[in-house]
Amino acid sequence: MNKNRLLVISLCALLLPYGAVAYGADKALEQRLQRLERRVGHITELMLEVQALKRTNRELQGQVEEQQHALERMRKKQRELYLDLDERLGRLQSGRMSTTAPVPQMQPTESQPVVPAPETASSETTPGSPVYPPADPAQEQADYNAAYGWLHPSKRRYKDAIAGFKAFLVKYPQSDLADNALYWLGESYYVTQDNKSALASFDRLLKEFPSSDKVPGALLKKGYILDAMGKREAARKMLQQVLDKYPSSSVARMAQARLKHMKTSR
Structure with missing residues (x-):
């Protein structure tokens, strides 16, 4: 009986270091997972911020284009x-000009011979100058x-x-x-x-x-x-x-x- 107890005690003593090692490994793994989760969470936050900045940039560009169009319309x-x-x-x-009565032109009569108008400088033409018919x-x-x-x-x-x-x-x-x-x-x-x-x-x-x-x-x-x-x-x-x-x-x-x-x- 005493031999069996001694055997159990010996086995426990032998297995105890292995359990401590396994416990320590599990704890270290858990800490690493927690650090990774924090990093992933930080990266996710950064991605969300980048997306928000892109969205804001698109909105600002749209506002600038609208203002440019509005300025052009103005x-x-x-x-x-x-x-x-x-x-x-x-x-x-034009209304004031139309209220001015035109000056009547003198018409020749039979008892009044028609005298040809003297030539003026405006009626003379120079070589190469265009001649326009009376309007x-x-x-x-x-x-x-x-x-x-x-x-x-x-x-x-x-x-x-x-x-x-x-x-x-x-x-x-x-x-x-x-x-x-x-x-x-x-x-x-x-x-x-x-x-x-x-x-x-x-x-x-x-x-x-x-x-x-x-x-x-x-x-x-x-x-x-x-x-x-x-x-x-x-x-x-x-x-x-x-x-x-x-x-x-x-x-x-x-x-x-x-x-x-x-x-x-x-």
Whole structure:
């Protein structure tokens, strides 16, 4: 009996170190698993943060694109508002002109011989200069009105207006309405954002018709276009020229407002 007890005790003594070793190994393995779980959890959190940043970036890009589209729409609307204002002013001016009665022409009678009009410098032609037939005033006005009509706010067919005014200037280069046609041609180009062609039209107006009542508006629009093209110093000089030459005009107030905006938007 004592021998059996001694045998059991001996076996327990022999197995005890192995149990301790196994317990220690299990504990170390559990600690390693816990560290791995923490690392996996940290990586998961980082992935979620990266996904959130990507989503935020996409949202910001969408907002930037929307703002760019909105800004472009505002610029186009601003151009159309300027054109609408000019159209209203032009309509008022045309109304005042239409109230002026035409001067009646003297008609020859049988008792009054017809004396041929003396030749003037305007009737003389130089070699190589184009000769234009006398224009029908009614048809001339009708052609101008047809081109001008495409600018009405209910139509806004600017390409048709451009074609109409260009054809008018070719057909009636000596017309009293040529300066108006050049101005509205420039406006039509301006609204369609063809800044180069708009500048060419306004420059031609300023060169060929320096005393036209459209000159202040042409200078103002040149300032706008130069500013839009990034030529801010040239734009400031042009707008300041409007203020210096036409201080009491409506375009001077518009030039002043644009200069103030340019100063605050640096």
